[in-house]
C-alpha cells in the first residue's frame with residue numbers, strides 16, 4: 412500500500428479539474444519535464460514535486476528578476492530545478508542541494524535530458540553544510556532561492572537564504588500551509604514547529620517583506636511564501 416499523503420483528507424474533486432483547465436490554456440506540452448516526472452516515478456521517488464503551474468511561477472519569477480544565480484534547497488528529482496533553470500538570464504546557473512545521492516543521480520539525468528546539465532550544479536550533502544560552505548567560499552549573492560526540503564529545517568534554510576541574498580532577491584518557500592496544520596501552536600510535530608518558526612523569523616526580520624498564499628490542486632491544500640529581501644544583508 413502506498414503511503415497516505417498528508418493532504419488526502421481535504422481533497423476536492425474540482426481542484427485537479429481546475430488545474431487541468433488552467434494548464435490546457437497556459438502550459439504547453441513539455442517532453443523534458445514529462446520525462447523528468449516519468450524517470451522520478453520509475454525510480455520510486457515520492458511524487459511531492461511542485462505542480463506544473465507552480466513550476467511555471469518559478470520560471471516567471473526567475474525571468475522577471477533577470478536571475479543569473481539561483482539556489483534551490485531540496486532537489487528531489489530536479490523537476491522544480493528545471494523550471495528554475497529555464498528562467499535564468501544568459502550565462503546564469505542554478506545550484507541545487509540534496510543530501511540523497513540517489514535523488515541527485517536521477518536529477519542529473521533529468522537535467523541532461525532537458526539540455527540543462529551545463530547550467531545546473533547538484534551538491535550532495537546535508538544542505539546546512541553546503542549552505543555554510545557556499546557562504547565560506549563567497550558564493551552568491553543569489554537572486555532567487557527556492558526552499559522545498561525537510562520542513563523542520565526551513566527556518567535555518569531561510570536564515571541562510573537571507574545571508575546569501577542581495578537587496579531585491581526573492582526567497583520562495585513551499586508547503587507553508589500544510590492543510591492549516593500551521594495553526595496548531597501547541598503541535599509537537601517538528602514539521603509544524605519548523606514552519607511556525609519560519610513565519611516568526613520572517614515577521615521579526617526588518618530586512619525582509621513577505622506574502623504567502625494558500626494553494627489547492629493536485630497537492631491538496633497547502634501554500635507558498637514569497638519573501639523579498641528589502642535590505643542588503
Ligand code: DHB
Nearest residue numbers: 417459460559560585586
Ligand atoms: C511533502 C513535501 C513537500 O515538499 C511537498 O511539497 C509535499 C509533501 C512531504 O514530505 O510530505
Ligand code: MG
Nearest residue numbers: 459559585586
Ligand atoms: Mg514542497
